Amino acid sequence: MSNENVLLKVEGVGKQFEGNRVLKDINFSLAKGKILGLVGENGAGKSTLMRILFGMNVIAETGGYEGEIYLDNEKINFKSPLDALKAGIGMVHQEFSLIPGFTTTENILLNMEKTKPNVISRILGKRLEMIDMGAMKKSAQNAIETLGVQLDPDTLVSEMPVGHKQFIEIAREIDREKVKLLVLDEPTAVLTESEAEILLKSMRRLADMGVSIIFISHRLHEITSVCDTIVVLRDGVIVVERPVEGVHVRQIAEWMVGRDVEGKKAEYEKVVDVTDSNKDIILEVKNLWVDMPGETVKDVSFKVKRGEIFGIGGLAGQGKLGIPNGIMGLFPSDGEVLFNEKPLPLNATLNALKSGLAFVSEDRRGVGLLLDEPIDWNIAFNAMQVQDKFIKRLLGGLIKWRDDKAMKDCAQGYIKALEIKCTSEKQRTRQLSGGNQQKVCLAKAFALEPSLLFVSEPTRGIDVGAKKLVLDALRRYNEENNTTIVMVSSELEELRSICNRIAIISEGRVSGILPPGAEAAEFGLLMSGEYHLSEEGETR
Incomplete structure (x- = not known):
């Protein structure tokens, strides 16, 4: 690859946090108008690496990084995202940074507003121009x-479903002038x-226009379908950098985890038997209505x-996320x-919570975590507030x-059981x-x-290795404590691997409830609203 055609070059980049080495001697390059797939387990x-590239403040605040990065053959070391x-360079993060009270247009043009002169601005300067x-x-259109959406x-x-919010985030970045690289x-x-198919086509269109893209995804089939090259990170080191052509999904999974995943895969896809029909009912939901925007x-x-x-x-958008959010009181119901x-x-x-329910939200940053507090505080906080656990008492x-x-x-105990990668229980959760x-x-x-645990999208944004660990933890907790679990997920195979029964939600209603061993086509028909089943499995 000639230097003229190289947009981004990373040489010998390394980084450590509080003595914990997270990156070591990272080297790769990205050509203009090409898509690079960056994959690796969580914590890899x-x-x-992307925070270094984008000049996030946390990098400078923790001592900077080693190595050099070149953009268009010029050495860069950004001090801020600005x-x-x-x-x-534009970056779309996992967590949204949109203003809910603003429109699509206002969010796309945020800090890039178009203005027009008026009488006052002609005298006192451009800052007093009116919004055009x-x-x-x-411009937003x-x-x-x-993007083609x-x-x-x-x-x-x-008022939008979550998928539309993601497209707005991306539209905002590609609307910037002179965008060369999109992360x-x-x-x-x-x-x-x-x-997702629309987005992949949009990425290809942007690449054809000359925009280079770094695409991070745990959906490995997307990497093989849209990327030109692939970089695999494992434990802070690049283990593979090569063209995507001829690479299979299973190969990538093995590179990521450093072991053969075939046996693991068979266990992950194991179908669970339906529970004993004589077991008593712990939760009964009747005619539930929830006003959750995008998931009514x-x-x-x-x-x-x-x-x-x-x-x-x-x-997505059919109402499944609204069920636990409504029952737990996070949206009007x-x-x-x-x-x-x-x-x-x-x-x-x-x-x-006091009745014995608990909830792991799909919005881990907005609802689930105290990001600026240490891990031990996050784990103990709800139990301390609701149940008076982790409290010493004197004089009655x-x-x-x-x-x-x-x-x-x-x-x-939980750091060990769940294999949470951290420096200690005192590390800030944001890191x-x-x-x-x-x-x-x-x-x-x-x-x-809890007696009953709601878990919503527990493996969203989690890699193939961590996904199995999380699902195994839920299964083990269910078996060892007889804890009832209601799990909401967009991944059908994930539900089939762990659940005793699966309810499919379509247009805000239950289309049917099936055992995990039912044919995939039956689940597909329920999702499409083609037909509905009673809880006993009869067509209605």
Whole structure:
């Protein structure tokens, strides 16, 4: 590859946090107009590498990095993301950075607003120009059309499904002037299959226009279908850099984890038998309605047996995420919920937690974690607040103080059990990779020792190795504690690998409930709304 054709060159880059080496001697290059697939298990160093490239503040605050990076044959060392943006690098992070009260247009043009002069600005300067909404809508529409999606420029972000929000994030980056390099961090994790296909085509279109792309994804078939080259990170070191042509998904998985995954795969796809029909009912939901933007629940009824793992699946935007969020009181809801044969008041989160329910949200940053607090605080906090755990008492409880040793012991136990990659239980949760943050969310829920645990998208953004570990942890917790688990997931095979029964949600209602061993076509028909089944499996 000639230097003229190379856009990005990384030479000998390394990074450590508080003595923990996360990157070592990273070397690779990316040509202009090409797509590079960056893969690796959670904690492999992908996010740190991208933070270095994008000039994130945390890198400079922790001592900078070793090595050199060249963009268009010029050495770069950005001190802030603003420097990276000015140089032509755009980045779409896993977590959204949109303003809910702004429209599609306003979010796409945020900090890049189009203005027009007026009488005052002609005298006092450009800063007093008026917003040119016509020009802004035109610019936003051009970016939307480049992506090939249908988005209303005037719709508020707060009223959109999560997939549309992801497209707005990407549209904002490609609308910037002189964008040369686009970094996409798990952009398809929240998209349906059809939306993901649109995005992959958009990426190819952008590459043909001369924009280089670094594409991070745990959906390995996307890497093989759209990328020109692949870089595999394992434990902070590049183990493979090569063209994608001729590479198979299983090869990539083996490179990522450093072992043969065939045996693991067979265990992961093991079908679970349906639970004993004589088991009593721990949760009964009747005519549930939930007003969750983009995931509205219209009329949902189902029963969950004590000790089972009950799955809830369906396409994005059909209402599956609204069910646990509504029952746990995070969004307005109505209907009837019986827990242990007693009415469970809706719109009352604290009451749900005190009743023996727990929830691992799909929004780990917004709902699940205290990002600026250490791991032990995150794991213990809910149990401390709701159940008075990790509290020492004196004089019959008149004097109380925090039991730091109990918190430490609890955190260390879960760090070991869930293989959370961290420097210690005192590391700030914000510094963990996405997958390890998700494991902390699980540990926080386990610490409550709930009778029933709602888990929503537990493996979103988690690699093939960590995914199995999380699913095994849920299965083991269910078996050892007889804890009932209601698991919501967009991954049908994931549900089939662990659940006793699976309810499919379509248009805010239960289309049917099937055993995991049912034909994939039956699940597909339920998702498409082609037909509906009663809980007994009869067509209706």
